[in-house]
Amino acid sequence: MGLSVRNILSVAGAETRTAVRLVRFWTAVFVITLVSGVGYTFACLSLHFVAPYTPSTATPFYLLGNIEPTFFLMFQLVALLMVFDSSQQQAKYRVGEVLDSKPVSNFEYSAGRILGYTFLLWIFAAVLILSAYGFGLVMSLAGFGFAEPFQIHSLLNLLAIDVPVMVLIWCAFAVFLSSVLRFRVAVAVVGIAAMFAWLLLLLDSPYSLRGLVSPSSNDVLFISDLLPQFPDWKTLAIRFATVVGAIGLTVAATLFHKRRDSSTPLSNILACTTTVVVCAGAFGFAVYGALSPGIRSNDWQLAHQEVNWNGGIDIREITGEVHIDPGKKLAIDLLYDMEVGEVQSNSLVFSFNPSMSISSIELDGEPADYRFESGLLLIALSNAESLVGQHMLRVSAEGVPDHRFAYFDGVIDYLNSNDVPTVAAPLLGTDGSIFNRSFVALMPGNHWYPTPGAVNADFGASQRGRDYFEVDLTVSLTRNTWTLVAMGSELDESDGSRTYKVTPENPIHEFGLFASNFVSGSLNVGELTFEMHLHKRHAKNLQMFLEKDSEFVAEAKKRIEWYKDKGIAISHNELALVEVPRKLRTIGGGWRMDSVNSLPGIF
Template structure:
């Protein structure tokens, strides 16, 4: 045995010497070095230029880098192994070493094993050298204080070097050796080897995160690299690695048995051993698969049990009191007493509560009497001895113990991002996976993990908008056995003695959360509110920033918190703690809305890779680098605090958004609407609070965040740019934030043109659409309220409601009463805009400007009048933007409400004559600002006094003749077009250079929307029809005037590259001769630029009652507006006009085909 091992060792070192002499080996080393060093450099740049300015970018620094290794990097090494070993057998024959081997003692197995171990050890030494060098660079950076990089997290380094890389190298070397031994032909070896590598790589890209651990070569891929809760490999990974090594041994034995060499040991024996190893490896791998599936099937079992529960009664929890004992990592013991009352109808059979399935219920008593109970799959069923009457107070005691299961959380979530194969692992890790953390190093008892009993089963309700939150008092005695730890809860927490805490709420709250670890903190009182930052003691460096918190910084902090974060409001809880959490903890909630859980009553959770580990001091030292001594002390203090606030908010996405979490603190956690549209009303008020901020605001949506999160990666354009600096490309952090905030506009076309009401929630479009619809409509309602009212009025209105509704539920009628007291007009925003699917739609006349009587100071005055009609039954709000001949401009004056199906004359009084006038439509069918032509009336109106802002008018929009079908109408479609969406899982280095937003935007009528006005899409498709929405300047610059009743845009496609036809369908009321007209959107100069001397004949097909007509038109001859395409005999009923993307006499110039609108006119000569 020892001799065999010695021979294998000698062969391995001999192979190492051989490979080191090969030129291809050094070529491979250069390529691999580039592949390893470049992401590290980008990550170091991110550590310098991005992480200090954004808490969302902290995970891209070197400390977490080994968690973000894409399978592509392992693919590089697998290809190198194939590149070095594919001709190994051929080289033996060519150098006549095969004859020498046949005459020498080494057995075939020993030689093949030595070759595998030799190349594997050689490449492992290279990888280890590169990683250790990078680690030393980070170590030097930290020790020297230069802070140009960071070290790898040590557990992730061990996982990669000791467990992952050796197994990967040995397996693929064994596979290649088997192929080269059996197949002999180098070309076939390359083909088969490359095919198997690519098939494996395809599997790593196709499996969701929940199954990713079965195929990924990196255990860090499914682990959460953490400094607070470091992780070694999981049981599944251990099984997979053992199975892989066993497979490798079986492959080497199989290769030796098929090598053809004559040895004393029979090939049958080696073949049997190889089959045994392969079978054993298969069994171990099956064990890994079974354990993985069992873990996920357990969650499915819980979900099914709760979905089957028919208990549907309303309980009002009044108070929760009792004792809790926490032994970190071991056991939770709780004795809780609930005061509650039944709200809907008398209960006569049983009570149902949900409790974490990892716990064990020991005792249940109702009104002091022990009662029977069952507890299975997280459902606690309590048998009633007598009926519980409505509105009578009851008392329920529950005693339980155990360790909460981290997976028993958010069982009612309608979207499972862990099971979505399009979602890359890094995105999953951005949100976390564990609903609760109960480890020896950290405790996070989250409400969504049901660590305390909560009424009812965990399932979504039939009317999600009517769901309200229950609020109750909390009075708990908590014992924490880790006495050097600190306890943080969602209520006021006082430490009575080491390890013993009194937890009481000074205001009713809807949920209870408990966090505990080896924390340290710093706090300050500002404007009657207490602000505290709590981090793990390993990450206390940034807390030192507040040690020298002088008066200037305190004044700046108070001013900026009031202005930029609280918007003049106060926090109902009067205190707020920012608490560090490990990366494993899930920050996405459940239900149909799946909100951010990074905010709890009185708490905002900070991910470990954000503020706790960020080099925030670099944010402050930038002042010295850029401004030298130009700042006064107060200016410097303001800049420092402003930079700190920007770190938390301006460049944060997903659940990290500070404004979203603060809005929850201002409203959601301490009051709740009740009634039919409870969730909607709360959502609107929260949007309104957020929109009062001077900077942008958006609400978190897991659906948009999963599409945006992949952009939080190292990238060539962001690597060396601070937030706010422009890069060569458009992929910078500002754009990532902008992309997420604009993402809700994806669904606005469907909402507006298909007239979908929020009252139809849930809709047939699915949960993602419903959530985005809620966000979009809430944002539009909040914007309408804010535009129509002064911010001071809205702030006073909200502040009074905060005080009145604090700690209780409220009705829409109560909100309406407060609005009337503050003269806040909530109609049509909280009435028609919610109830109706119709949006307002405006048509304007040209504007006329006249000089009227001078004012009392003899200063000239001008009155500009324009007629405005709302053609839809829903009321709306509009504003105007005025540009004067002097170059000055005025925005938002006047702002008026236009009733549904009405017309008004709007009069604007200005000191200067207008040169331009724009209508800003807000929520309406007019999605873009409308430019109004301004004409000056030179007649004498010097005696005319200013008219009212609005007055009645007899003007009405011009009626268009014929039957018109626009590209936005229901009669237009691209029936056969199918647009494939890019996968969100980019391949390795392609991540560095790609724009990841791509065509993940939703489609409208099977078309991508190219929205140049909001930059929601930067590339125009080559093989599909797409809707082009342009900004106002585009029309003037390019002589562009498409048709549109409310919004002017068109549909286009690249000629001869698109197969599908654009279809206009219309019902012809009566048979006869009809003229077909086609609307051309371009002026003559632009038409000439588009086609030049090329011959472009557009083909149009007309179908009517089985008859098919074809007509052609030379697009060079088209003029802007309606163009006659011919006269046709049509039958009554449906008539279809199809515009073909194929053109006649195609030239090398590849232009576009346009589908704007068609019009049928009855032939007047008939």
């Protein structure tokens, strides 16, 4: 007998109608609604009373990215509650006799039950979440500050990808247990034990592996209206493996049915084996994708630790051109004026992002021999004596910088460590740079331009001091509506094109470039000029910054006068405040892991 979709849907409809008549179902609905309502109310209170003073608090806009695992655990327990005594229910209502009188296979019956429960619980979750979204939307449109809607991408991720798959696998698991164990107490005990084992595994997983076990893809995404995200291929592979696993559990459940149908045990075993292979393949593919960044980071760390470099390069000036095509290509053509002291090797050592492809390297006007791997750029000469003195180094390269090549020398790897709470990653950021179609943030710690020496956490290296140099760059953007933010940047439209001259008035030790569709404003406080660069979506917040009688202005004047009284000169007359997405990392590497959210002249 072939598979009948009509039979499956008929069983699903019957199970749904039966479930909604049960007191236990409505009891579960009441409890989950009450708990969720309390959580949402606290988020609204945080928006009104806490968020103005603590921006990192969980407001409704970000709430779906901070869902406690217990929210999903409640739905899993409901799935078990609906199914755990199914064997007794089938015997009581003589379901087997009814099935014998109809052309319904065991697989169709099990699949129909699973789909019925899944659809019912998904509808309940959708009504619950969409009601909160609608309430926040109405409050926002009405101008009340008590609530706000969820971020739309996080809402779609949860309802379209996460909840249905999560409910499906646990309903399938519950049906499988009820077919195998038959005793309701055993089904309940084993099911609850499995659910709490999953919960402990989730809570003990590092951030880098959380996406493999978490039912919410928003757990590893950064809820943002600047860079909204949908799940990546690893999450989709996990969801696919989960659906296949649910199918396998459904087939396995038919092996333990007392009622016999036209299917043979051999065909069911073959189907189970196929689902196991497909599920394992998809899951293994996702595991590889989750582990490979950490493996690559360890390889970089080992390669840089093996380099013996005494810091003999003193950069005097960096000049050249930078071309930014957001999300597609970063092209650099830089000229380094540098002084090389006594070194212990025959090579100059630079750290350079490994995803950049080098077009050419010239040393003193001549093509140079070099080796570039694992983010180490080694420029070789015949002997160490020939390196000593002043040199001109020209580097031409292009590509898309790897955002993971940053701060991998930190003494604490909070992305891969079980000892660090997973909440640290959303608070501190994960990406060393951002280079996509919506936003560009090129941080010096990402080594998008060659920097002297290797990346390591050596204490001695951190005590050699910083190398200050002049900067004179010409930066071009392919987006005419975008604005570049950099230390000493100025728009130049003299030749008909939108290019920026980046020429800081004083020597600096590092520099970054930021570009997006910014709305900008400036405010003079004494001799200091503050610039604010916000994304156009948050342009309304600029007015608060421009108020000349604000608390910010009063506090800034007070601080400036304090520095003057102490005889401390302000090195830069301009300070730019630029808005960046949450995923940009804010702490660095090394043994101190200092804050990196402030650059010369930019915060």
